[in-house]
Amino acid sequence: MKASSVTTRHPIAMAQVPIRESLFGSGKVLGVMYLACFLIVALLVLIPLLALVIGSLRNAAPGLPGSWTLTNWGGLLSRGVIGTFATTIGIGLASSLASAFYGTAIAFILHRTDIRMARLLAALVSLSFFLPSFILAMAWIIIGSPGGLINGLLQDVLGIESFKVDAYSHIGIIFVIALHQVPFAYLMMRGPIIGMDASFEEAARASGASQLSVLRRVTLPLLSYSLTSTLVLSFILAIEQFAIPALMGIPGHITVLATQMYLLVRFPPPDYGLAAALGLSLSILTAFALWLQRRIARKNRLAVTTGKAGKLALVPLGRWRWMASFFCWSYVVLALFLPVIILGYVSVIKYFNANPMEAAYTLRNYLFLLDSSTTLRSFWNTLVVSGFGALLGVVLATLISYFTLRLKPPGHTALDLLANLPFGVPGVVLGLGLLWAYAYLPVPIYGTVTILVIAFITRFLSYATETIGGRLVQIDKSLEEAAWTAGATRLQGIRKVLLPLAIPSLQGAYFLLFMAFFREIASAVLLYTASSNVLSTSIWSSFEQANWGLASALSLVGMIAVFIFMYALMLLTRGSRKGERSGMLPGI
Amino acid sequence: MGIHISNLVKIYGSSTVVNQISFDVADGEFVTLLGPSGCGKTTTLRCIAGLELADGGTIEIDGVAVSDRSLGIHVGTHERNLGMVFQSYAIWPHMTVASNVAFPLQVRGATPKAAIDEAVRWALNIVGLDALAHRHPSELSGGQQQRVALARAIVGKPKVLLFDEPLSNLDARLRDRTRAEISRIQKELAIPAVYVTHDQAEALSMSDRVIVMSAGVTVEEGAPRDLYRRPSKRFTAEFIGAANFLAMTWDGQVWRTTDGSAVDIPADQQAVAGEKREAVLRCEVLRVEPADVVLDRMHIALRGTVRWLQYMGPHTEYAIEVAGVTIVAHSHAEFTVGNLVNVTFRPQDVHLLPANA
């Protein structure tokens, strides 16, 4: 006897008394938490965006009498703006391609070949992720500007007059942005490259393919989804870069959207409306790219990773060994060692001199820092904003991940969308939106560190949800179900089963957020005041005022302090897990 | 009081995955839900556990209604006093064996610590894992993890035991051993159990009753022996054990196969001339003889040709074309493809399926 298996409305189903399983079926506590979480995220994300939309339709600065207008949006069609758009996209494409290539290559070399000191290199590349962009810009200006070290070398030492480098150029900007983003590409591609099922490649080798053929015909195609995804995300990050184009682009008359917005708002005559329209259009661009990336990532779930941390046969490098080592080490030198050395040098000289033998040295920058109340306040604020803010961010992200990936109450797709929206909103744009919103909302957070915390959490929430969510989906549902059948309520199941298993990813998310908050400048630059100065804004304002000595000293001291803090945290939390890694940095 | 399920319905999207399933499990009884994947057996089990929200029908555990959509009743999983063993065992990797087993008692909060330790010792003892109480799951083998899951399920003296294909991840030899253990423990504790599997050997050996399911409905229900020897549905016959089917027609006096051979089996029902029925012939009741051997009156013989054979070790499996169909039989004798043989069996080993099978 065959039963009908396709029924649109079963007669019995229609006789049901509805059970309030939706929001509160899993308990009132969880239901309330869900509502609160949803509300918080919605407010965080929508308030600045709404402020921007409103601002783009007005013809006066916020708070001043004005009227509604479409001229701001019309202004987008002017030649200047279109040119800036073209420059932004061009720089974005070039640098994201470069960084994705370099980063993927490094990931492959470090994790699939027998290169020496792979663990050290991996740790160094990951470390480079946290170097703020303006430090890279400063270092490379010193190295590559018309009066810089390279030209000095070429002319004074080698006697070459015809060839000059100029950091204040498109190439210069692309180069430094690419350097800055290589670690991102590396970290994104590392997982798929490590997780690849070795049997695909082994089958190819068994069929007679050479190492290079295997790479070309099996490995790369298998990675294509991850690669495309990484490319798109890198593109998004590249077009919202602020500090590098600001320091390196302006002397060369190169403007990108992010710096353009900043100029429109900071310097006269200010055009808030146009800035808002610009910001929104930049956001639409990045949002589109983000949507593209999510579609690719979703397809990729039918992935090549089997989760079998298998015995991957390492590709022997043979005579390519030196090339590969050079390739990887040169990145670390260019992006980490050189800038830090230059940073140290600049911090101890009175005024710039390319020749360390002839420079006038001084410790006054460091002495000033030790005695400066502003600096002390910056450190304290940074601790609050980064240390405490990251904690809040992790809590929020954990809740969001749980609701969107496990519990899935009604409306969870909207929550997921909201939480990820700000990734596509450039920092400067977000800062502008927040400036407006909170200058005028009757909420007394303007000018306090609270608004910075809000800005950073809004901006980087998706980093944390990706980290935590990625782990949550790996925890088999049956582990929670077993807890329920054993008599645990949902809350008890979360507390005793889910959370303990997810803790490493929470720690990883905390570190990630902490460092992201620490190095963030774009969204803070419009919001900080004397009392809410954090390290990044202090350093930035010194840079902006061309007091590189002070900026360098502050950067070095700041970075050392932060690393000590993080290392201490890592030690504290490592003890709790026997043999389990925090997952933060490779090998750590 | 056992379990009482009536007209259970579960709908996913536009398909009805569980369509009016009803059955009871008496105190101490072991009932298996058997069927191919997608038949709704696991969904039914999860409805009993409360992990799925039933769309219709009622579920009662130990006399208490835990699910009844028409009255708006849905008791949460954690309040149903169950013990459940999952296919993946679901042993928590961050807790020791003892902590895993103690969990159901700790989480309800009602038992003092000393009593919990006592209960854990008892449960581990029953499954034979006393020595491993302080190990971590990552140090245990699959079979040992399975037993931890079992200990955890019974430690709280639940009202009902649920098993979701618990043996499918074990290798064959371990499966046999563990099958016997589960059966023994359940009988000892006399807790009503519902067991889900697609493996008919498990179903036959462990259950008091088997419910055969397909596409969301119950095909047939009965004791293992009855289902095996005298199934009333072709599906059951096919699914449980290896079966050969022979189409037969009643010519008024005797049943005949399609090629006219007479099969002289007792006509235990009123058969109408021209009526068609199917006979079930299990492999193990068939013998294969050379065609020229004289047979005794106790056996019915059907002539056929060997089409295909496979050496299995204890016997050779032969596919023989008889009366237009291919029959599978086992024999120690050696034949080759193309040999003419007689497939013989006793009349009482033939089971005629009912007319509407």
Add this chain to the structure above:
Amino acid sequence: MNKDPQHGRRTALAAMLAGLGGGVSGLSLPSLAQGTGSKAALVSPQAWSSVEAAGKKEGTVVFYHNISPPGGEMVVKEFRKEFPGIEVQATRFASSALIERFSTEFSAGRHLADAVLTVPDERMFDGAKAGWMAAWVPPEAKNYPASVNWNGQNMLFHIDTAREAIIWNKKRVRPADAPKDWTDLFDPKWKGRVGMNPPWRSVGPQAVIALWEKLGYGDTAAKLKANNVRFFEGSGGLLQAVLRGDIDVAQISDLPLNVALQDGAPIGFVYSSIANVMSLGWAYVAAKAPRPNAAKVFVNWLLSGRGQIMIQAYAGLPGSRPGIPPLSHLPPTASLANPIDGLTMIPPAKQKQIVDHWRSTFGVL
């Protein structure tokens, strides 16, 4: 003096500029300060000590300023030595950004700043009319000429003066080639090696550009574009660029210059012999300041002898107070040829015209 054909023209120009009121001795403001309007009576010492006491109670001053770092904080530290009970939280902004920030905060009703020191533009004077500033007279004002008090309004007080200058890298430019006056900036021999602060960024270059127009130099934007001028952010940035050798010659506001020269930086400088532009720094106490008394104590200190000397030492700018010793490495303003208050050169319409023209010439929005 060479009897070159331009000479006659120059004298005529000089006369015209003098007519504009540029050649006033020292620092008085041409069309603005008249000493008219009610001059509030000088504060009695008794009333002032109660202000000081109230200020100590308030304990904090939020100070927005445009002094190059770390000069601002050093000045503030000196203040702290004299008034240990008052902490100054100073934030540095570029002058226009500062006015922007204050304006936004004021319109939004967020009154965070207590005291402000910056080079103003028309927006600030509009703000004075709109009620940004408190009306009071600092006791120290009695040591100054009337011009220290803007328009006699008892709101804005003149603290320091920046002048526009031309600098070059002494290690890369031979003395014979060194620029001598404004027109040298357009000389093709500096093509790609000349730098400037972009006019859309601050008021100083706007005033210089206006001056160049008045001096009849034509479309200086086009000329500098032809000369591949490089823009750097702020005078500090320009100075750094010259030191690094990115450019050889630059036009800057001399804010960072004295400090650099004190350090021994190899920078040569020259002021125009035709006409010079000044940017006056003014300070005020916010009308809605959360801590008005402390702010008044602070601003008053900025006008005091010690305060002015500290400003000169750390901010590298000549103070406004008569009688204080001059800057260590730069000439006093009075010795410059035809110093003009830059603000007079750029009424809002002119400002906009210059900025728009330069923006479109250089393809910036």
